[in-house]
Amino acid sequence: MVLRGLSTRMGGEAQQNDERQPSASCYNRPMNTYPLHPVELKEQTVNFRALPPLSLYVHVPWCARKCPYCDFNSHEARSGLLEREYVAALIRDLELALPQIWGRKVYTVFIGGGTPSLLSARAIEDILAAARMLLPLEVNAEITLEANPGTVEAERFAGYRSAGVNRLSLGIQSFNDAHLKALGRIHNAAEARRAAEIARQHFDNINLDLMYGLPQQPIEDAGQDAVTALGYAPQHLSCYHLTLEPNTAFHRHPPALPDEEASSEMQRRIEQLLAAHGYRHYETSAFAKPQKQSRHNLNYWQFGDYLGIGAGAHSKLSFSDKVLRQARHKQPQAYLDAVARGSPVQAEHEVGRDDLAFEFMMNALRLNEGFDEALFAERTGLSLLVLRRELGEAGRRGLLLRDRQRIAPTELGRRFLNDLLQIFLPAKN
Ligand code: SF4
Numbered sequence: 001m002v003l004r005g006l007s008t009r010m011g012g013e014a015q016q017n018d019e020r021q022p023s024a025s026c027y028n029r030p031m032n033t034y035p036l037h038p039v040e041l042k043e044q045t046v047n048f049r050a051l052p053p054l055s056l057y058v059h060v061p062w063c064a065r066k067c068p069y070c071d072f073n074s075h076e077a078r079s080g081l082l083e084r085e086y087v088a089a090l091i092r093d094l095e096l097a098l099p100q101i102w103g104r105k106v107y108t109v110f111i112g113g114g115t116p117s118l119l120s121a122r123a124i125e126d127i128l129a130a131a132r133m134l135l136p137l138e139v140n141a142e143i144t145l146e147a148n149p150g151t152v153e154a155e156r157f158a159g160y161r162s163a164g165v166n167r168l169s170l171g172i173q174s175f176n177d178a179h180l181k182a183l184g185r186i187h188n189a190a191e192a193r194r195a196a197e198i199a200r201q202h203f204d205n206i207n208l209d210l211m212y213g214l215p216q217q218p219i220e221d222a223g224q225d226a227v228t229a230l231g232y233a234p235q236h237l238s239c240y241h242l243t244l245e246p247n248t249a250f251h252r253h254p255p256a257l258p259d260e261e262a263s264s265e266m267q268r269r270i271e272q273l274l275a276a277h278g279y280r281h282y283e284t285s286a287f288a289k290p291q292k293q294s295r296h297n298l299n300y301w302q303f304g305d306y307l308g309i310g311a312g313a314h315s316k317l318s319f320s321d322k323v324l325r326q327a328r329h330k331q332p333q334a335y336l337d338a339v340a341r342g343s344p345v346q347a348e349h350e351v352g353r354d355d356l357a358f359e360f361m362m363n364a365l366r367l368n369e370g371f372d373e374a375l376f377a378e379r380t381g382l383s384l385l386v387l388r389r390e391l392g393e394a395g396r397r398g399l400l401l402r403d404r405q406r407i408a409p410t411e412l413g414r415r416f417l418n419d420l421l422q423i424f425l426p427a428k429n
């Protein structure tokens with residue numbers, strides 16, 4: 001399956017072109033220069049010298065209305081928000097999780113959803129105050145909140161800033177009324193513009209989410225949305241291609257979408273425009289001014305650790321000899337009940353050695369500049385030698401470049417990211 005450059009959506013915002021050409025010779029190192037024998041490779045166990053950086057993710061599971069393309073864990077807030085109960089549960093959830101992250105510094109916090117801006121500034125302040133009290137939060141921690149451009153939410157932006165949020169991520173999607181309507185969004189173009197203005201007044205670090213490849217969208221409109229977004233001089237832009245995800249209304253009743261060629265042209269125009277305005281295309285869907293990459297999402301892509309609290313939140317936590325993945329109860333009421341019982345985690349498993357290597361590549365190869373070779377061992381606790389065969393194959397097919405201790409997707413690899421990742425898929429016995 002082909003994965004276009006900007007086509008994968010990693011959840012809200014979330015989750016640097018390198019023009020070097022593939023160099024097959026990089027893959028032709030004599031194998032006998034490697035110290036480990038194949039039998040030893042098979043027996044390699046996870047062993048961390050130092051644990052990866054840790055982030056905190058806080059999930060708010062409600063939205064005013066469910067968008068027809070959305071497959072996130074978001075629920076219509078039909079009978080109100082249960083704000084007080086939910087904030088208390090989040091704090092209790094964090095307290096219960098503490099033994100798993102004792103003493104570890106937290107570098108970023110991301111309050112995502114759902115629609116976190118449905119919560120009052122007071123609720124956000126309570127969540128952040130608890131995080132500061134319970135965790136060693138880095139002094140300059142990046143603290144992002146996802147917000148929607150509705151009028152009520154925009155009025156709260158000043159309060160979020162006072163509460164300690166220092167980065168606002170706005171789910172604009174489009175500045176065009178017809179396309180917002182086709183996406184089932186509850187805000188209109190005027191509200192999107194107003195929200196972007198207010199965000200700029202109160203924050204010096206904002207992200208705008210845009211979508212393209214929308215139902216019946218002419219190519220010019222995608223470019224126009226990017227031009228309008230640039231008018232607000234955001235530090236970061238996330239541009240997602242609309243995809244029809246299973247279990248969504250759009251998947252059941254697909255709208256008429258632009259064809260592959262038109263979508264590629266939209267993508268090309270957006271990339272060119274943003275590059276001309278000084279934004280680096282550093283990840284599949286993400287563009288940033290220098291030093292303004294999303295530190296939180298970068299930690300995901302560099303296979304760092306994260307503790308996720310809230311309904312349906314996921315965690316990845318490393319220990320000296322293993323990596324655990326956890327998922328919390330998805331339904332808001334089930335989550336509240338589970339926290340009350342003292343056990344918010346619904347499922348937990350240790351990530352196997354082969355899956356660890358694959359998951360690392362699945363994240364790190366989204367980065368246009370790829371990763372330093374040493375990062376693999378730092379973040380998986382394994383030697384990069386476990387991927388010796390796969391790296392060789394990806395290099396021979398021109399999908400991966402390995403040069404001066406860096407491993408990065410080539411332009412071809414970025415265009416056909418799924419083909420590249422399939423090489424690293426672990427064989428199932
Ligand atoms: S506002 Fe965002 S999280 Fe909520 S339903 Fe729409 S796309 Fe999903």
